[in-house]
Amino acid sequence: MVWWAVGSRMRWWPLGLVLSGLLACSTPLEPARRESARPAPRPQAVAVAPAPVVAPPASAAQPAFTTPVAPQSSVPSAAAPAVAPGTAAPYGPAVAARFPDPLVNFRTPAFQPGRTSFTSNAEVQSLLRALVRDGRPGGSTVTLLSLGSSQSGVPLEALLFTRAADPQPAALVQSGRPTVLLIGQQHGDEPASSEAMLAIAQDLAHGRLEPLLERINVIVMPRANPDGASENRRVTASGIDVNRDHLLLKTPEAQALALLTRAYRPMVVLDAHEYTAVGRFLDKFGTLQRFDALVQYAMTANLPEFVTRASEEWFRRPLVAGWKAQGLSSEWYYTTSTDLADKKLSMGGVQPDTGRNVNGLKNAVSLLIETRGVGLGRLHFARRVHTHIVAANTVLQSTAERADDLTKLRAYVDNEVSSMACLGEAVIQAAATPSEYNLVMLDPQTGEDRTLSVAWDSALELRALKTRARPCGYWLSQSEANAVTRLRLLGVVVQQIDELGEMRGEIYRETARELGQRADVRGSIADSGGVLKLQVQTVPALLDVPAGSYYVPLDQSLANLAIAALEPDTQNGYVANRIIGSVDALARVMARPDVKMTAVP
Numbered sequence: 164m165v166w167w168a169v170g171s172r173m174r175w176w177p178l179g180l181v182l183s184g185l186l187a188c189s190t191p192l193e194p195a196r197r198e199s200a201r202p203a204p205r206p207q208a209v210a211v212a213p214a215p216v217v218a219p220p221a222s223a224a225q226p227a228f229t230t231p232v233a234p235q236s237s238v239p240s241a242a243a244p245a246v247a248p249g250t251a252a253p254y255g256p257a258v259a260a261r262f263p264d265p266l267v268n269f270r271t272p273a274f275q276p277g278r279t280s281f282t283s284n285a286e287v288q289s290l291l292r293a294l295v296r297d298g299r300p301g302g303s304t305v306t307l308l309s310l311g312s313s314q315s316g317v318p319l320e321a322l323l324f325t326r327a328a329d330p331q332p333a334a335l336v337q338s339g340r341p342t343v344l345l346i347g348q349q350h351g352d353e354p355a356s357s358e359a360m361l362a363i364a365q366d367l368a369h370g371r372l373e374p375l376l377e378r379i380n381v382i383v384m385p386r387a388n389p390d391g392a393s394e395n396r397r398v399t400a401s402g403i404d405v406n407r408d409h410l411l412l413k414t415p416e417a418q419a420l421a422l423l424t425r426a427y428r429p430m431v432v433l434d435a436h437e438y439t440a441v442g443r444f445l446d447k448f449g450t451l452q453r454f455d456a457l458v459q460y461a462m463t464a465n466l467p468e469f470v471t472r473a474s475e476e477w478f479r480r481p482l483v484a485g486w487k488a489q490g491l492s493s494e495w496y497y498t499t500s501t502d503l504a505d506k507k508l509s510m511g512g513v514q515p516d517t518g519r520n521v522n523g524l525k526n527a528v529s530l531l532i533e534t535r536g537v538g539l540g541r542l543h544f545a546r547r548v549h550t551h552i553v554a555a556n557t558v559l560q561s562t563a564e565r566a567d568d569l570t571k572l573r574a575y576v577d578n579e580v581s582s583m584a585c586l587g588e589a590v591i592q593a594a595a596t597p598s599e600y601n602l603v604m605l606d607p608q609t610g611e612d613r614t615l616s617v618a619w620d621s622a623l624e625l626r627a628l629k630t631r632a633r634p635c636g637y638w639l640s641q642s643e644a645n646a647v648t649r650l651r652l653l654g655v656v657v658q659q660i661d662e663l664g665e666m667r668g669e670i671y672r673e674t675a676r677e678l679g680q681r682a683d684v685r686g687s688i689a690d691s692g693g694v695l696k697l698q699v700q701t702v703p704a705l706l707d708v709p710a711g712s713y714y715v716p717l718d719q720s721l722a723n724l725a726i727a728a729l730e731p732d733t734q735n736g737y738v739a740n741r742i743i744g745s746v747d748a749l750a751r752v753m754a755r756p757d758v759k760m761t762a763v764p
């Protein structure tokens with residue numbers, strides 16, 4: 164069994180020193196540059212038409228980024244308020260006193276005087292359009308990004324804030340300014356996350372964060388799962404958990420976020436959620452959960468080490484300090500299964516399914532932030548929103564301060580991942596490490612701290628359960644256009660073979676199969692259909708590759724994402740999830756091929 168440490172080695176080398184040595188980037192941050200005398204920008208909107216993943220790649224893989232569509236002046240017809248959150252107080256005044264309201268006011272819909280419901284989907288759409296129309300940031304533009312529709316037809320939308328003259332994705336990626344993506348409410352019953360993103364969007368649109376935009380671009384997608392929000396439920400309309408769908412891309416909601424990250428290649432992603440403070444924790448431990456914020460960055464197999472270090476040193480530590488300065492407490496993200504007999508706590512999962520981990524495999528600093536809110540209705544809502552706003556402001560500030568370093572980090576990591584093709588080992592399956600942890604919780608009557616020693620699966624140290632030689636690439640049968648479309652949506656480079664050729668590689672031989680369910684640290688994943696749990700052997704082979712079949716090279720920056728999708732004996736792989744028909748449609752290519760190929764658009 165191979166072990167490696169995500170966290171422990173960070174104590175040895177300060178990241179700044181390591182990066183400046185490795186990347187020869189010891190120059191200090193340039194003074195902020197102000198571009199004056201620019202004409203006042205006009206609001207713009209960009210329609211990003213999502214590709215239906217079931218269609219063949221020739222017509223579907225290339226999303227259309229057409230310019231500019233005038234923002235709709237008419238507001239969508241008002242729907243019912245999102246939720247009637249008149250939840251009875253889940254605990255008494257002694258506990259509530261631990262969480263006083265912050266001395267801040269918000270101007271988002273849910274904070275209108277006397278309001279008891281959360282912000283509706285119609286109000287979100289209306290607010291985003293108003294910010295495009297009325298936003299007056301000095302020298303910046305506000306652009307509405309249309310990313311398709313939810314399963315029930317609600318627009319999936321984001322706002323882009325930038326000072327770049329050309330807000331088109333390719334131009335922004337070329338500009339060298341890091342783009343930060345802020346995501347709210349992938350889970351519909353976690354309302355503080357979207358309310359905070361709306362407040363941040365207001366601040367950006369009204370110029371209150373303008374100095375930051377001199378160094379970074381910001382995309383805010385306040386409500387990633389509007390169907391869940393309108394029903395106050397975690398999952399999307401089909402019952403699929405969008406935040407376990409970022410590799411498989413079954414839902415239009417996950418496809419929308421994939422399009423966004425493919426187009427703008429954010430270097431930093433903040434994914435805002437809320438966690439259960441009472442519920443099954445009270446049943447299991449007789450306690451309430453106390454931390455204002457839980458935080459975790461990407462922790463999954465094959466994640467580049469420097470992404471981990473940057474996440475820890477440039478982002479998590481400032482986040483903890485930022486919360487502390489505001490009197491807010493924080494801890495590593497943890498959760499527990501829905502099985503009441505299981506008293507183990509686990510850090511967030513290590514599978515390549517969540518936005519946190521998939522964006523990490525896209526070589527972004529990818530942060531999960533959770534506030535204590537699920538099941539609390541409107542209780543402490545201002546404090547929960549404030550906690551997310553402090554986090555987002557800290558992340559924007561850290562990105563601006565590290566803009567040059569992040570740009571160098573991205574270039575370095577992209578190149579490093581690409582250069583590993585055909586070399587060494589790749590981890591096929593990893594697991595968290597069982598340990599113990601002293602965790603502070605709350606007495607449900609007195610509200611006093613209670614420290615419990617708990618069984619704790621640490622994702623800071625991953626165990627490699629299964630490894631294989633890292634191939635040069637993967638061959639896919641011409642029948643696998645559906646898989647190719649999804650890989651392209653993720654941004655993975657795919658080549659189509661022009662004429663019959665040969666490749667040296669390995670085929671998979673299936674040795675066992677059973678039907679199962681995808682599972683994570685919470686238990687079974689809300690999903691559509693089960694998965695094939697396969698066992699395979701690899702067998703050396705000379706492959707005849709016909710014209711029209713595909714090659715997925717691993718000398719590309721998203722190689723680790725391709726491995727996560729294509730190795731067949733993992734629960735999130737495309738074979739296990741029947742996106743690829745069988746292991747016979749797939750092979751590992753172990754020597755760089757000499758075959759004529761054309762990139763799939």
Ligand SMILES: [Zn+2]
Binds near residue numbers: 350
């Ligand atoms: Zn969540």
